Amino acid sequence: MQTHMPIGYVMVNGKIQIDKEKFKIVKKIYSEYLKGKSLVAIAKALSEKEVPNANNKTNWTHSAVGRILENNKYKGDEFYPELIDKATFDEVQVKRKQKEKQLGRTAQPNSMKNQNLFSNKIYCGECGEPYRKYTEHSGKASEKSRWKCKKYIFKNRVLCRNLFYTDEELKLVFKSAVNQLIKNQRLLDMPRKKETPKISKERREIENQIHQFEEDEDFSSKELAVLIFKRAELTYSTSKIDDYEVQTQKIKEMLIGKDLLTEFHEELFKEMIDKITIYQDGKVETQFINGLIISEILEYKRKDEKNGYTKKNSGNHTASNEI
Numbered sequence: 001m002q003t004h005m006p007i008g009y010v011m012v013n014g015k016i017q018i019d020k021e022k023f024k025i026v027k028k029i030y031s032e033y034l035k036g037k038s039l040v041a042i043a044k045a046l047s048e049k050e051v052p053n054a055n056n057k058t059n060w061t062h063s064a065v066g067r068i069l070e071n072n073k074y075k076g077d078e079f080y081p082e083l084i085d086k087a088t089f090d091e092v093q094v095k096r097k098q099k100e101k102q103l104g105r106t107a108q109p110n111s112m113k114n115q116n117l118f119s120n121k122i123y124c125g126e127c128g129e130p131y132r133k134y135t136e137h138s139g140k141a142s143e144k145s146r147w148k149c150k151k152y153i154f155k156n157r158v159l160c161r162n163l164f165y166t167d168e169e170l171k172l173v174f175k176s177a178v179n180q181l182i183k184n185q186r187l188l189d190m191p192r193k194k195e196t197p198k199i200s201k202e203r204r205e206i207e208n209q210i211h212q213f214e215e216d217e218d219f220s221s222k223e224l225a226v227l228i229f230k231r232a233e234l235t236y237s238t239s240k241i242d243d244y245e246v247q248t249q250k251i252k253e254m255l256i257g258k259d260l261l262t263e264f265h266e267e268l269f270k271e272m273i274d275k276i277t278i279y280q281d282g283k284v285e286t287q288f289i290n291g292l293i294i295s296e297i298l299e300y301k302r303k304d305e306k307n308g309y310t311k312k313n314s315g316n317h318t319a320s321n322e323i
């Protein structure tokens with residue numbers, strides 16, 4: 001599971017802390033922007049200097065820089081320690097608004113941004129591959145784009161026969177899943193696994209045993225390696241639980257005061273969705289960043305060979321909580 005931790009923070013023992021190395025990158029981005037550098041120029045400089053981004057890669061894009069400049073976690077909140085002081089953060093927001101006005105930027109339904117919105121978010125539940133957008137009759141009036149499994153055609157053969165969906169259909173899937181959450185926020189309060197007393201006890205015992213080895217200076221013991229590995233496993237499982245809390249809180253904040261969506265909401269999609277998984281029987285699972293899955297069965301038009309669904313079977317929503 002991805003952690004979605006903004007760059008500049010790390011999770012240490014289940015607590016979010018400032019990353020002693022990477023916080024400087026965030027500070028630098030804010031100060032360069034206020035000095036008048038453009039998002040593109042900042043991204044280019046970071047890439048050239050091979051500064052690692054949140055995914056530990058060095059290919060910075062202007063939109064990645066933009067997201068850092070608008071992430072209000074950096075001001076600090078219940079979970080995140082303050083990394084950028086409020087005055088600086090606000091100054092940046094004002095400047096960005098002005099810039100946007102100057103550029104006369106308006107949301108365009110067919111912008112490149114929109115085209116790539118679903119990239120790496122749609123997965124095939126049959127073979128695990130990501131979905132890709134295939135465009136037929138490109139440039140002609142009959143042009144048609146649909147999302148298909150990456151293995152739909154592989155080495156000139158049809159390997160995966162999972163269903164195709166259009167952008168519009170995927171947007172409906174998202175809208176429907178979010179509306180389920182808005183209607184029923186209780187889904188976010190479902191009992192989740194906490195660290196059980198059994199785990200705490202096990203962890204304490206392991207700590208003691210490791211301590212014993214360290215006191216005896218028997219660092220080469222195979223047993224010690226096993227214990228250290230076990231401890232790491234336990235720590236990982238608890239930090240996952242803490243991450244669930246953080247991500248659930250994030251979703252709740254985004255949904256505060258929201259009415260049922262009547263249209264697709266790009267920002268919510270980008271911020272709240274981990275992935276959408278498609279199955280051959282028409283089941284579609286929308287997984288939120290905290291691991292919550294809303295699944296739905298879409299009735300599928302088979303007889304005319306046209307892919308797409310006609311009617312949503314609203315009685316078929318289920319939610320599961322996988323953590």
Ligand SMILES: [Zn+2]
Pocket residue numbers: 124125126127128129149150151152160161162
């Ligand atoms: Zn597939």
